[in-house]
Amino acid sequence: MVALIDSLQLRGLVERVRSQTDRRNYELHLTTSGKAVLQDLRRLAAQHETTMSAGLTGSQREELAKLLRLVADHQHLDEEIHPGYRNRASEQEQT
Numbered sequence: 001m002v003a004l005i006d007s008l009q010l011r012g013l014v015e016r017v018r019s020q021t022d023r024r025n026y027e028l029h030l031t032t033s034g035k036a037v038l039q040d041l042r043r044l045a046a047q048h049e050t051t052m053s054a055g056l057t058g059s060q061r062e063e064l065a066k067l068l069r070l071v072a073d074h075q076h077l078d079e080e081i082h083p084g085y086r087n088r089a090s091e092q093e094q095t
Helices: 002-010 032-052 058-074 083-094
Strands: 014-018 026-030
């Protein structure tokens, strides 16, 4: 994990900041460049999802999302560790 964070820091995507609540720790913060890369990745992921689900009807996409939530629940995916999977499913239900 340290090597990954070092790589991201060298590329100017994250910065380590000393924690205000526990001086033994550092917090990771996205830089402006990191936020831009994340935004690009989200856009690409949405495009990929659209492409992958193009052959499904709206109700089929909803059913797939429900089934994938069951898989995630069965695998005990923690919302704190995997925050995006629940939010993404909620967004899909609203569309």
